[in-house]
Amino acid sequence: MHPIVRWFHQTASPPTFDRFAARWSRVFYVAAVPVLLLGIWQGLFVTPPEQNQGDAFRIIYIHVPSAWMSLFVFALMALYAAIALVWRIKICEILAMACAPMGAGFTLITLLTGSIWGKGTWGTWWDWDPRMTSELILLFLYLGVIGLYYAIEDRRSAARAAGLLAIVGVGLLPVIRYSVDWWGGLHQRQSVNVFGDNAIRPELIAPLWWMVVGTKLWFAGSLLAKARADNLLREAGKAWVGERIGGGAASTTGEMPR
């Protein structure tokens, strides 16, 4: 067996995943904190104010990285769900479902910061602009996945059903994106384009990249931490959990908690 394939098979077993996640979530967290702090410090104190928007533009350093994360996490969730459906790997089900609340959080942050920014620069909290509408629908898709996951009793079939919904949703995401574009095109409403015609100056963009990398690292750390917790919950009652947690924790939890 190829070493990489063997590594995947080993990591997919719950005890090995637990060890893997415990080690790497800490590594990612430790790596994320300085990157995020550097990005925030540069974004808030080092970069000069923008000519047109003054200091209001600084919200971009939260808004844009979380917007990218909201889409990236959905795609990742669908990918994990597809792997879980095809090869029935339990860890991938857990990882996919761990993605959902975090992606919903990023989407919510994107909507909130965008609406605060919009109030300051456009003079309105909300507009049925294509980007805003598609982001709102993305939030509903996330909430649907989470809702379906908690509505089904059996944890494994719940994860598989919610995963299938995520796959259907990812197929529809581009459709939603372009359909609303087309609709918005009729209204002739120009959206503020970050990298469009009024491209922002290079010295303003460096902190953005730090924030993009930092949010990715932070997400990787928290995904592993959350998946590890879910994994331990599902495996509670197995002998290895008791050994890992220590002190006969397994013997007291006879039943599988939800």
Place this chain on the structure above:
Amino acid sequence: MIAPGTEPGLWQTARALVARDLRLLWRRRGDALQPLMFAVLVVVLFALALGREPQLMAQVGAAVLWLAVLLAGQLSLDSLFRSDAEDGSLEQWLLAPVPLAWLVLVRVLLHWATTAGPLILMAPLLAEMLHLPHDQLPILLASLVLGTPLLSLIGGVVAALTVGIRRSGILVALLALPLYVPVLVFGAGSVAAAARGQDPVGALLLLGAGLVVALVLAPLATAAAIRISLH
């Protein structure tokens, strides 16, 4: 037990399923009218809420009709697989000698014809109640004919995912309505484009393209969802 070589073919199973569904529908013909009643009531409520102003109603009439049809279809989703899951015939579908996706497709199309079909037939009457300009009516009907099967096919996936959940009413809405957005945008958008004097054909063609894609992919996704739900 079916003797080898005498397995029923695709058309035979489809005919048997259609005959059974139509017989069940006829025995409970009161239920079959409920989506229609619901859509009519939504239209009436909208007309009253808009203050009975003909000008205002003519402007929003197509959007109101689309919403009424969409909501009626969403409410009838629950009956798509529910009774078959409860009496066990859905499990027989899994054992049938024809692909599950084929049975799903037949069922969804029949369900569409019996729930959305009467609504489309009633649409001219409802449009008249909303004072929709007559030149927009053909566009509205075309968008409904292309859009409502798409809604049924997408909704079928959601109905199959939630078939194992006892009280799934609001959850079905939460899952299905975001997925309905593109269909609504193009469907209602085509009539809105016609009202502004623009060409509505582009939106209708996109609806048709979406319908073709969904006819192929949605039964497969629904079959996968039924397998998960019955697991």
